[in-house]
Amino acid sequence: MKKHVSRRQFLGGLGLLGVAGAASVLPAAPARAASSRSAELVTLLDLSKCVGCGACVQACKEANAARYPEPKKPFPPMLPKRVKAEDWSDQREVDDRLTPYTWLYVDHIAGQHDGQPFELHMPRRCMHCQNPPCANLCPWGSCSKDARGVVEIDPATCLGGAKCRDVCPWGIPQRQTGVGLYLDLLPRLAGNGVMYKCDRCTPRLDQGQLPACIEACPFEVQQIGPRQEMEAKARALAAEMPGYLYGLEENGGTNTIYVSPVPFEVLETARAKGQGRPHLAAVGDPFENQTLLAAALVTAPLAGLAGAALRTISRATREADHD
Amino acid sequence: MTKPRSWIERRLFALAVLALAISGLGQMPIFKRYYIADLPGLAWTADFYVTHLIHYLAAAVFLALVALRVGEALASRRVHLTRLQWTQAAVVAGLVLTGFIRVWKNLPGGGVTKGTGMVVDIGHLVLAMAWGGLALTGWIIRRRSTSRLAP
Numbered sequence: 001m002k003k004h005v006s007r008r009q010f011l012g013g014l015g016l017l018g019v020a021g022a023a024s025v026l027p028a029a030p031a032r033a034a035s036s037r038s039a040e041l042v043t044l045l046d047l048s049k050c051v052g053c054g055a056c057v058q059a060c061k062e063a064n065a066a067r068y069p070e071p072k073k074p075f076p077p078m079l080p081k082r083v084k085a086e087d088w089s090d091q092r093e094v095d096d097r098l099t100p101y102t103w104l105y106v107d108h109i110a111g112q113h114d115g116q117p118f119e120l121h122m123p124r125r126c127m128h129c130q131n132p133p134c135a136n137l138c139p140w141g142s143c144s145k146d147a148r149g150v151v152e153i154d155p156a157t158c159l160g161g162a163k164c165r166d167v168c169p170w171g172i173p174q175r176q177t178g179v180g181l182y183l184d185l186l187p188r189l190a191g192n193g194v195m196y197k198c199d200r201c202t203p204r205l206d207q208g209q210l211p212a213c214i215e216a217c218p219f220e221v222q223q224i225g226p227r228q229e230m231e232a233k234a235r236a237l238a239a240e241m242p243g244y245l246y247g248l249e250e251n252g253g254t255n256t257i258y259v260s261p262v263p264f265e266v267l268e269t270a271r272a273k274g275q276g277r278p279h280l281a282a283v284g285d286p287f288e289n290q291t292l293l294a295a296a297l298v299t300a301p302l303a304g305l306a307g308a309a310l311r312t313i314s315r316a317t318r319e320a321d322h323d
Numbered sequence: 324m325t326k327p328r329s330w331i332e333r334r335l336f337a338l339a340v341l342a343l344a345i346s347g348l349g350q351m352p353i354f355k356r357y358y359i360a361d362l363p364g365l366a367w368t369a370d371f372y373v374t375h376l377i378h379y380l381a382a383a384v385f386l387a388l389v390a391l392r393v394g395e396a397l398a399s400r401r402v403h404l405t406r407l408q409w410t411q412a413a414v415v416a417g418l419v420l421t422g423f424i425r426v427w428k429n430l431p432g433g434g435v436t437k438g439t440g441m442v443v444d445i446g447h448l449v450l451a452m453a454w455g456g457l458a459l460t461g462w463i464i465r466r467r468s469t470s471r472l473a474p
């Protein structure tokens with residue numbers, strides 16, 4: 001079945017097919033295979049439907065609680081002094097920003113558009129970029145993207161250096177100190193915990209289940225399905241609303257598309273800013289230059305070989321002239 | 324190698340290797356932590372996108388010069404390498420291979436599996452450190468033999 005699935009359809013599908021058949025409800029994609037664009041799943045969020053009830057946030061917390069960090073305290077001291085511990089383990093209930101214990105929050109945005117007041121609710125979490133800088137630039141390969149378009153951080157190997165957060169244009173991954181591999185290496189000198197973020201409920205996806213937030217939403221704000229189909233749906237929805245799109249082109253393209261009746265520039269101005277609260281500004285392709293340079297990297301050795309050939313020929317000619 | 328390399332070529336090679344080493348180290352989140360980026364004029368060392376781009380540029384120069392040397396050596400049909408040099412050549416080959424896989428991963432249509440990604444990333448780092456170690460060994464051996472030859 002290659003259709004997108006809403007919560008109701010999904011539950012209906014479960015009833016009909018039984019749990020074993022549920023895997024076929026989500027488009028089959030080799031779970032851990034390398035990325036191939038056509039198999040990627042996209043989530044589409046219709047913001048005109050979201051009432052900001054927070055059921056998705058609650059469902060995320062319940063579904064993923066077993067994977068939350070349980071740090072050992074006191075934390076080992078870190079050098080140099082400027083390296084600060086980031087500890088959210090005593091503030092697990094925070095739900096107005098992203099933390100290692102809050103992989104999804106709802107941004108409540110109120111303002112004026114076209115002379116009319118508006119109030120809009122926007123679930124925020126990792127965008128699951130198509131060419132994710134967090135995964136591309138992770139020095140240890142701890143952050144990766146799979147064929148379903150899921151970008152995940154492996155808590156067993158992440159050292160918590162937070163490079164993923166630095167290179168993510170939205171600063172999504174959040175650090176918890178006092179957990180992870182760094183404790184077994186050089187806890188004073190390198191690393192600072194583990195980074196956490198939405199991984200589209202990978203354990204649930206692996207079993208053919210929907211991500212918890214999609215399933216829990218009473219208003220079917222989110223849909224998930226193959227890229228091409230979701231893109232077409234997003235455009236159709238935007239035309240019908242009429243609305244605006246965010247996520248389709250951002251950061252080189254993401255697998256999360258928001259459709260909003262209010263322009264995102266207006267939402268960006270109106271939203272409450274702060275750490276752990278991703279922005280809504282336009283984001284260009286961060287690897288534009290690298291993509292251009294990749295061609296130079298392929299040509300460089302050829303140029304070198306051509307140079308060698310020219311040198312050898314001119315040397316041979318010189319020697320022949322001498323003789 | 325039939326002829327000593329020109330001054331400019333040697334300098335360019337050394338510069339490319341230095342830029343690769345610094346921008347490569349800069350891929351780990353250490354320059355900010357250890358105050359390097361606080362030094363005047365070195366703030367860029369903590370910008371991962373800048374060091375990443377420098378790594379690409381330096382790699383292009385490095386690849387061209389390595390290919391030039393390899394091409395000339397093959398054309399002269401006289402490849403006399405010591406065991407240390409063979410090891411260095413193998414390590415550089417590994418660095419180039421893992422480097423290209425990383426470039427592929429960063430392309431909009433590219434990508435590797437989680438396992439491959441980890442092997443390649445850590446492999447690139449280990450090989451870079453191994454090359455540094457081998458270069459140091461080579462330098463020490465050369466110094467010893469020159470001091471032995473000196474009157």
Ligand code: SF4
Binds near residue numbers: 049050051123216217
């Ligand atoms: S997405 Fe659904 S569950 Fe989440 S806040 Fe909006 S309406 Fe509630």
Ligand code: SF4
Binds near residue numbers: 133135
């Ligand atoms: S939104 Fe940030 S954390 Fe998520 S995939 Fe994109 S770059 Fe990575």
Ligand code: SF4
Binds near residue numbers: 061
């Ligand atoms: S997909 Fe899963 S991990 Fe991600 S926000 Fe939804 S419930 Fe949380």
